[in-house]
Amino acid sequence: MTNLNVVGKSVLRQDAYEKVVGGKGFPVNISLPGMLHGKMLRSPYPHARILSIDTSRAEKLPGVKAVMTPKDVPQIIFNPIFFMPADSMAIHRDMLILSDTVRFAGQPVAAVAATTVAIAEQALSLIDVEYEELPAVFDPEDAMKEGAPEIHAGVKNNIRATPSFGAGDVEQGFKEADYVFEGTYETQRVHTCYMEPRVCVSDTDSSGHVTIYSSIAHLFGLRERLAYALGLPVSKVTAIQAPYTGGSFGSKLDLAYIEALSALLSAKTKKPVRLEHTRYEDFICNARHPMKVYLKTGVKKDGTITARYASTLCDTSAYSAHGPEVIMVHAYFGLMLGYRAPHTKWEGTVVYTNNMPGGAFRGYGAPQAAFAVESQIDEICEKLGFDPIEFRLKNTPRQGDPHPFNPEWKLGGYALDQCLTKGAERMGWSNRAKAGSASGTKKRGIGMAAHPIWVSGCVGFPDIYEHSGAIIRLNVDGTAYLSSATMDIGSGQNTTLCQIAAEELGLKFESVRMAPGNTDNLPFDAPTHASRVTYSSGNAVKVAAADAKKNLLEVAAIVMEANAADLEVRDGMITVKGAPAKAMSVADVVKRAESPFMVVGAQGPTPTTLKEKGTIMGISSVAPPANASPAVAEFVEVEVDTETGQVKVLRAVYAHDLGRVVNPAAAQGQVEGGLQQGIGYALMEQMLFDPETGACLTSDFLDYKMPTAVEMPSKIECIFIESNEPTGPYGAKSLSEACLIVPAPAIANAIYNAIGVRFHSLPITPEKILAALGKL
Amino acid sequence: MALVKLKEFCIPDKPEQVDACVAKYGENALILAGGSFIHGLEARGLLSEVEALVDIRKLGFAGVTAAAGGLHIGAMTTFAQLEQLPELGSAPWLGALKDALTYPPMQIKNAATVGGCLAAACPFFDIPTALLALDCKLSTNKAGAKREMNLADLFSGLFENSLEPGELIIEAKLAKPAGRAASAFIKLEGTANDLAIVNAAAYIALDGSGQCQEARITLGGGVGDNVVRSSSAEQVLLGQKLTEELLQRAADAVGQDIQPMADHRASAAYRLAMAKVFTKRALSLALSRLN
Numbered sequence A: 001m002t003n004l005n006v007v008g009k010s011v012l013r014q015d016a017y018e019k020v021v022g023g024k025g026f027p028v029n030i031s032l033p034g035m036l037h038g039k040m041l042r043s044p045y046p047h048a049r050i051l052s053i054d055t056s057r058a059e060k061l062p063g064v065k066a067v068m069t070p071k072d073v074p075q076i077i078f079n080p081i082f083f084m085p086a087d088s089m090a091i092h093r094d095m096l097i098l099s100d101t102v103r104f105a106g107q108p109v110a111a112v113a114a115t116t117v118a119i120a121e122q123a124l125s126l127i128d129v130e131y132e133e134l135p136a137v138f139d140p141e142d143a144m145k146e147g148a149p150e151i152h153a154g155v156k157n158n159i160r161a162t163p164s165f166g167a168g169d170v171e172q173g174f175k176e177a178d179y180v181f182e183g184t185y186e187t188q189r190v191h192t193c194y195m196e197p198r199v200c201v202s203d204t205d206s207s208g209h210v211t212i213y214s215s216i217a218h219l220f221g222l223r224e225r226l227a228y229a230l231g232l233p234v235s236k237v238t239a240i241q242a243p244y245t246g247g248s249f250g251s252k253l254d255l256a257y258i259e260a261l262s263a264l265l266s267a268k269t270k271k272p273v274r275l276e277h278t279r280y281e282d283f284i285c286n287a288r289h290p291m292k293v294y295l296k297t298g299v300k301k302d303g304t305i306t307a308r309y310a311s312t313l314c315d316t317s318a319y320s321a322h323g324p325e326v327i328m329v330h331a332y333f334g335l336m337l338g339y340r341a342p343h344t345k346w347e348g349t350v351v352y353t354n355n356m357p358g359g360a361f362r363g364y365g366a367p368q369a370a371f372a373v374e375s376q377i378d379e380i381c382e383k384l385g386f387d388p389i390e391f392r393l394k395n396t397p398r399q400g401d402p403h404p405f406n407p408e409w410k411l412g413g414y415a416l417d418q419c420l421t422k423g424a425e426r427m428g429w430s431n432r433a434k435a436g437s438a439s440g441t442k443k444r445g446i447g448m449a450a451h452p453i454w455v456s457g458c459v460g461f462p463d464i465y466e467h468s469g470a471i472i473r474l475n476v477d478g479t480a481y482l483s484s485a486t487m488d489i490g491s492g493q494n495t496t497l498c499q500i501a502a503e504e505l506g507l508k509f510e511s512v513r514m515a516p517g518n519t520d521n522l523p524f525d526a527p528t529h530a531s532r533v534t535y536s537s538g539n540a541v542k543v544a545a546a547d548a549k550k551n552l553l554e555v556a557a558i559v560m561e562a563n564a565a566d567l568e569v570r571d572g573m574i575t576v577k578g579a580p581a582k583a584m585s586v587a588d589v590v591k592r593a594e595s596p597f598m599v600v601g602a603q604g605p606t607p608t609t610l611k612e613k614g615t616i617m618g619i620s621s622v623a624p625p626a627n628a629s630p631a632v633a634e635f636v637e638v639e640v641d642t643e644t645g646q647v648k649v650l651r652a653v654y655a656h657d658l659g660r661v662v663n664p665a666a667a668q669g670q671v672e673g674g675l676q677q678g679i680g681y682a683l684m685e686q687m688l689f690d691p692e693t694g695a696c697l698t699s700d701f702l703d704y705k706m707p708t709a710v711e712m713p714s715k716i717e718c719i720f721i722e723s724n725e726p727t728g729p730y731g732a733k734s735l736s737e738a739c740l741i742v743p744a745p746a747i748a749n750a751i752y753n754a755i756g757v758r759f760h761s762l763p764i765t766p767e768k769i770l771a772a773l774g775k776l
Numbered sequence B: 001m002a003l004v005k006l007k008e009f010c011i012p013d014k015p016e017q018v019d020a021c022v023a024k025y026g027e028n029a030l031i032l033a034g035g036s037f038i039h040g041l042e043a044r045g046l047l048s049e050v051e052a053l054v055d056i057r058k059l060g061f062a063g064v065t066a067a068a069g070g071l072h073i074g075a076m077t078t079f080a081q082l083e084q085l086p087e088l089g090s091a092p093w094l095g096a097l098k099d100a101l102t103y104p105p106m107q108i109k110n111a112a113t114v115g116g117c118l119a120a121a122c123p124f125f126d127i128p129t130a131l132l133a134l135d136c137k138l139s140t141n142k143a144g145a146k147r148e149m150n151l152a153d154l155f156s157g158l159f160e161n162s163l164e165p166g167e168l169i170i171e172a173k174l175a176k177p178a179g180r181a182a183s184a185f186i187k188l189e190g191t192a193n194d195l196a197i198v199n200a201a202a203y204i205a206l207d208g209s210g211q212c213q214e215a216r217i218t219l220g221g222g223v224g225d226n227v228v229r230s231s232s233a234e235q236v237l238l239g240q241k242l243t244e245e246l247l248q249r250a251a252d253a254v255g256q257d258i259q260p261m262a263d264h265r266a267s268a269a270y271r272l273a274m275a276k277v278f279t280k281r282a283l284s285l286a287l288s289r290l291n
């Protein structure tokens, strides 16, 4: 696409300076007059029944304004996920704001509001809870055994769901294969580690109307879910949009205890109430689901895949929450859709345990799957002597093919082949040595992984919201305000959307500003998740901008005495095509539209026309026409210290077809952040719990290790391929999540190449490597 | 809940005022230097009995004097100040200290003091391992009464030191070796922002004929309640010509002196294996500095 002015440029983020000097727009900085501070008392037991709670001592403490126990909160059973309808048949509701039954260590059992945080904390120690401890189970396989503790009444063997699907005849497919490969691949529980804690302030008025400020990734989801859990109509909740929040990575896609409790404490005290998680509370709020994947692949001598079977065991933890949904995305978009096979079958099991809740995390089930799929492909290629690039090219779709999820869509712009070949070339793949052939104590290896099919939003997914809205208003100074309920979670969503608006309107980037709103005055938007914002919100912004531009040019046509169809806008100037001398600024046209009907000029008051009168606006509320798949391949070089087991990632080459690069610097940032989280997932990150008490052992950054800048490779090279997706705004589709889906298997494959040892469980710690080398 | 009983925050500018505050609160008065260790204790709710904090940063005791016989490091010297010392770049015998100072994150270097890192008696820190290998001596002061002690005698248990209430470390002293000497330090860490899983420092001095006349090998990071000195390893080296093979034998001998612990960061077996690897690497690095 030629002639793009704003799209494709690394414009400076509008909030960059604000954030560097402290970021007062972060919800953590919200403070209202008379505000109280809340704290939650958490259960030390992973499974218990509450026999009694005595709050009398706490209530007497000066400064304490309210104490809440299960009997003080609505006993409405809900599911916390924001992005599915609250009453959806596709999810399970099994949570209460405060319950008499504790199902994980750290579950809140009571809450306090006081004049200071210190008093609230002190009050917690004055609440006397009598528990009846119940037997707990932490291992999902143990949880399914006969006689395991029953975590939710009536759920037999703690099995929440057993979804499955398939095509063809998988037995037949394996018979047709010349070789059959199988393996079990395990992944661990990891946390997103966003920077800004989960925090909220609720202000409930005397009529019971709740106004809430919160650090979340879905404004309308918060409104809907909070209303549901409180038993209110949605119109009685107003969620205020923060100009930006300090990270989500999926972790802020569900109702947290703090939001419901702050609303209730506010209603009780008639004051605004603020609750903020400590880092410990953030850690046990939600995490990526640990999964155990069994994968079996049938291959012909020529490298054609004949059959794929997989089964997945997912620990959904104490509550259902995302479990039954994450396993479906995992199965379709993680395990099965990327590689063609005539015969397929998948079976899943979602199990309750007494572990902390599972949540959404960038990639939503796909990193767990990709570790299995991409490791096994490496095993197949190694064993049968195929080049991993050739093997992938042979078994993956091409541009123009029907989309494997929904054949009614086409892979419009789709360049996995280029990702594979260009990435391989940049990495020097052809020079890769034989696995384990490196000499010396420090051994280097190269590995790669691909992810052929992923999402740009959730069109086509059962019961997941996917539409966006935008409002654009032009100002008399020639600038535009864009409003959208999209949440900027730190990746620059606002900037990208302003770029799209500016491009469509013909304004400079600096002339478009994101104006935050709230659920009372903004159209609905699905959350910032599923790699959807550029493609889906971007589409809505483009439609709204086109609408505003049409209105602008209609007024301009009257004032300039021209035909609207003959006008064009660029850099804030409206000109007549072919007659550039006839020009008028956007500012002057808007001024005219906003002017009083009678305008006083040198000749005295002169009437304008009614037709040109009124604020120039554009609005939209639309769903995107499809769900375009990005394509990705990542190549890494590692060095393994065979004396210590330590792995250093030396270099990464990331090739991604994202349709169109809207903002190159932001895109590069996504790749780097994804690699950082991917290195953590591959090599070190892991939430650990006391095997007896279920208490979290890794609840701060001394104990929970994530890579720092020092562990990052100094060379991270991005190859962005612009396939120009026909259904995306300016040809764009998605980027974000894929950046984290591929690093772990690429690193595991590179470690294999370096030392000739294959790992089937993450993280691949130095200790595991040393043990595998027989040195422990 | 952290400093719930805190009543007073004393900022003395004369040593006598320290004594006054300590006399008032006894064991519940806590000396505060850079605060980087205390902050962690506070965050974990371990300071619930503390009634007074005594901030000693106005007392002086900062800066290093390079005497002919060695270095006198004021207890309040920060890691960042210490790192600027020209001697660290030029004297091989100080190699272990120079190496150890590269590990702490910048924010910590700016706050952490030499006195604080020693008094904390935390086996997971790096600077103490290095200073013990350099045979560090301490001067202390309590109500005007001065005391000299070996660093090894400061450590009396996990997070426990042998100082009396109100007794301050004033100075850490390193004597310059007479002969050809060099030292080195290496740390095993999960990330660059981590306390040691294992660390090791080695100091060696050779006589005129190239034989080892002095050796000190120290280890930290979960291999004992405090930093451990491995005399078994040192014995292997003394009086010998230092070959790679001998260094390996010395490294293998550290197992006799350490008691590696198991926690969620590393198993005891891994710590033991790494103690040997890192001792060997520290020895090789020290030796290379002599050539």
Ligand SMILES: Cc1cc2nc3c(=O)[nH]c(=O)nc-3n(C[C@H](O)[C@H](O)[C@H](O)COP(=O)(O)OP(=O)(O)OC[C@H]3O[C@@H](n4cnc5c(N)ncnc54)[C@H](O)[C@@H]3O)c2cc1C
Residues within 6 Å of the ligand: B030, B031, B032, B033, B034, B035, B036, B037, B038, B039, B040, B075, B076, B103, B104, B105, B108, B111, B112, B113, B114, B115, B116, B117, B118, B119, B120, B124, B125, B126, B127, B128, B163, B167, B168, B169, B170, B193, B194, B195
């Ligand atoms: C994030 C982080 C990373 C770190 N990384 C490293 C690392 O890589 N390598 C490393 O070696 N260390 C590391 N540390 C530890 C750091 O070195 C210590 O926290 C620091 O040295 C303590 O010194 P301070 O001045 O801050 O002491 P404080 O926290 O003020 O005090 C520590 C203890 O010593 C006592 N005390 C202080 N000064 C005196 C004195 N003069 N006389 C008597 N008692 C005294 C105090 O009462 C207290 O008990 C790290 C710490 C953190 C928090």
